[in-house]
Amino acid sequence: MAKNEVAVTPEPAAREPVLRQSGVALWRQIAHALRGEIGAGHPAPGGRLPTEAQLSNRFGVNRHTVRRALEELSRAGLVRVEQGRGSFVPEDVIDYTVGARTRFSEWIRRHNKEPSGRVLRLLEVAAEPAVASGLGIRQGARVVLLERLGLADGTPVSLGTHHFPAARLSGLLEALREAPTITEALRRVGVSDYLRQVTRVSARLPDAREAELLRTPRSRPLLITENINVDRAGAIVEYGTARYPTPRVQIVFEP
Amino acid sequence: MAKNEVAVTPEPAAREPVLRQSGVALWRQIAHALRGEIGAGHPAPGGRLPTEAQLSNRFGVNRHTVRRALEELSRAGLVRVEQGRGSFVPEDVIDYTVGARTRFSEWIRRHNKEPSGRVLRLLEVAAEPAVASGLGIRQGARVVLLERLGLADGTPVSLGTHHFPAARLSGLLEALREAPTITEALRRVGVSDYLRQVTRVSARLPDAREAELLRTPRSRPLLITENINVDRAGAIVEYGTARYPTPRVQIVFEP
DNA sequence: ATGCATTTGTTCGTATGTATG
DNA sequence: GCATACATACGAACAAATGCA
Numbered sequence: 010m011a012k013n014e015v016a017v018t019p020e021p022a023a024r025e026p027v028l029r030q031s032g033v034a035l036w037r038q039i040a041h042a043l044r045g046e047i048g049a050g051h052p053a054p055g056g057r058l059p060t061e062a063q064l065s066n067r068f069g070v071n072r073h074t075v076r077r078a079l080e081e082l083s084r085a086g087l088v089r090v091e092q093g094r095g096s097f098v099p100e101d102v103i104d105y106t107v108g109a110r111t112r113f114s115e116w117i118r119r120h121n122k123e124p125s126g127r128v129l130r131l132l133e134v135a136a137e138p139a140v141a142s143g144l145g146i147r148q149g150a151r152v153v154l155l156e157r158l159g160l161a162d163g164t165p166v167s168l169g170t171h172h173f174p175a176a177r178l179s180g181l182l183e184a185l186r187e188a189p190t191i192t193e194a195l196r197r198v199g200v201s202d203y204l205r206q207v208t209r210v211s212a213r214l215p216d217a218r219e220a221e222l223l224r225t226p227r228s229r230p231l232l233i234t235e236n237i238n239v240d241r242a243g244a245i246v247e248y249g250t251a252r253y254p255t256p257r258v259q260i261v262f263e264p
Numbered sequence: 265m266a267k268n269e270v271a272v273t274p275e276p277a278a279r280e281p282v283l284r285q286s287g288v289a290l291w292r293q294i295a296h297a298l299r300g301e302i303g304a305g306h307p308a309p310g311g312r313l314p315t316e317a318q319l320s321n322r323f324g325v326n327r328h329t330v331r332r333a334l335e336e337l338s339r340a341g342l343v344r345v346e347q348g349r350g351s352f353v354p355e356d357v358i359d360y361t362v363g364a365r366t367r368f369s370e371w372i373r374r375h376n377k378e379p380s381g382r383v384l385r386l387l388e389v390a391a392e393p394a395v396a397s398g399l400g401i402r403q404g405a406r407v408v409l410l411e412r413l414g415l416a417d418g419t420p421v422s423l424g425t426h427h428f429p430a431a432r433l434s435g436l437l438e439a440l441r442e443a444p445t446i447t448e449a450l451r452r453v454g455v456s457d458y459l460r461q462v463t464r465v466s467a468r469l470p471d472a473r474e475a476e477l478l479r480t481p482r483s484r485p486l487l488i489t490e491n492i493n494v495d496r497a498g499a500i501v502e503y504g505t506a507r508y509p510t511p512r513v514q515i516v517f518e519p
Numbered sequence: 520a521t522g523c524a525t526t527t528g529t530t531c532g533t534a535t536g537t538a539t540g
Numbered sequence: 541g542c543a544t545a546c547a548t549a550c551g552a553a554c555a556a557a558t559g560c561a
Contacts, residue, residue: 041393046397049397210514210516284549289548327550331528345527
């Protein structure tokens with residue numbers, strides 16, 4: 010019968026044994042394995058996972074077990090399961106590699122996506138305490154504030170708030186209004202190069218506005234970075250915070 | 265007249281009289297009192313101050329006067345005032361500085377706290393796919409698995425899962441059982457030094473066990489790091505993941 | 520989804536004590 | 541003594557954010 014026929018097949022014994030009785034549930038091991046592979050780019054964003062049948066064969070487990078793992082990954086937003094079609098890696102999982110010279114547009118292009126941005130606010134304000142201390146200026150001093158939504162192929166991936174010392178960078182507000190990127194605007198006011206000095210990372214749940222702008226559920230945390238950029242002379246040119254939707258975006262640090 | 269009527273009310277006389285006409289402004293006296301109490305741990309970090317109305321009642325002054333005092337404390341960073349919620353004593357945030365040579369105990373000591381740890385699991389298992397790929401060994405090879413809760417002055421600050429290649433580091437399991445720190449255990453099996461090669465950061469909400477172990481609400485995200493440590497020759501000696509409670513812990517990158 | 524209670528934020532107006540010249 | 545300026549303190553009302561039922 011059908012049963013026998015299946016049994017007769019050479020039983021391609023799990024190429025990738027999962028550990029039974031290891032104290033870790035099989036579906037967790039599988040989810041973990043797949044998570045790692047997706048993070049490493051296999052399959053690539055937009056790509057398709059093996060079918061559930063293929064996966065259950067590969068790991069030597071029942072299809073139900075694979076489904077439990079996929080369910081987990083799906084809830085975490087790492088895969089998207091479509092009935093009748095298969096499971097896919099969402100196109101917008103992006104590793105944000107933090108280095109001294111990280112630039113938004115370069116970061117996005119490295120993922121073969123088209124960077125763009127939407128300016129939400131651009132104005133001059135008085136420095137709040139946290140901003141003043143980040144920029145090393147006195148409280149109430151003038152700062153140029155830029156809030157910007159970063160997009161990769163039209164999908165929001167970052168929501169940044171940038172603060173620049175207005176006194177030290179005269180004409181920056183106009184430059185930011187006209188230049189296509191922050192890097193270019195800074196160049197126009199004399200900052201030919203700048204480096205990331207320190208990045209602090211935290212996480213919290215988004216408020217309503219953040220969730221809407223970044224198109225993420227309110228139940229998924231944002232990664233929050235706070236950073237300071239300095240010019241080649243070591244003078245602080247920017248204090249900024251940025252919010253990234255997890256797990257669409259992960260941050261990678263390579264010393 | 266109005267004045268008299270007010271005077272007539274039983275006037276539950278400020279339980280804690282402030283000295284009028286003493287030459288010291290009332291708001292200063294109040295700020296001083298609150299500063300002392302917060303310093304003494306009442307309310308404790310993370311705790312909530314009485315409402316402005318309660319404070320103005322307690323000191324027998326107008327709410328404006330209390331607000332002036334809170335403003336002062338807020339400026340000094342001793343309290344954090346949130347509209348619609350109340351005033352809080354900020355929790356001491358521990359910066360987790362990620363560098364090539366980050367060590368748990370040094371990190372904690374840098375914050376003038378006493379590091380300790382609680383081993384939750386220590387055993388030898390076969391490498392799951394993701395671990396194997398992280399360690400650069402074949403799947404199913406033996407790895408030493410260590411799960412450990414990191415504490416600073418008794419407060420949980422990290423929950424780490426460490427994987428070591430057993431073949432390359434024979435005797436490690438016993439060393440880990442006896443040595444007080446991972447660094448020391450590695451030294452005993454011949455790894456005199458190791459460096460952090462790469463760190464990936466993400467965030468998600470904790471499950472029930474994680475929330476309990478790290479003593480954090482389930483509504484507050486965890487920072488998740490995944491990292492690889494190599495010895496001086498570049499051989500991988502550890503693949504680990506760690507979970508940190510926000511906002512108690514932040515991660516700092518210094519390139 | 521909606522309304523309600525609680526709490527902080529803001530803006531009026533008023534009064535008083537103190538330092539200055 | 542007097543006028544002025546400033547910090548301090550009180551009172552009332554309303555706005556805005558939050559949490560909860």
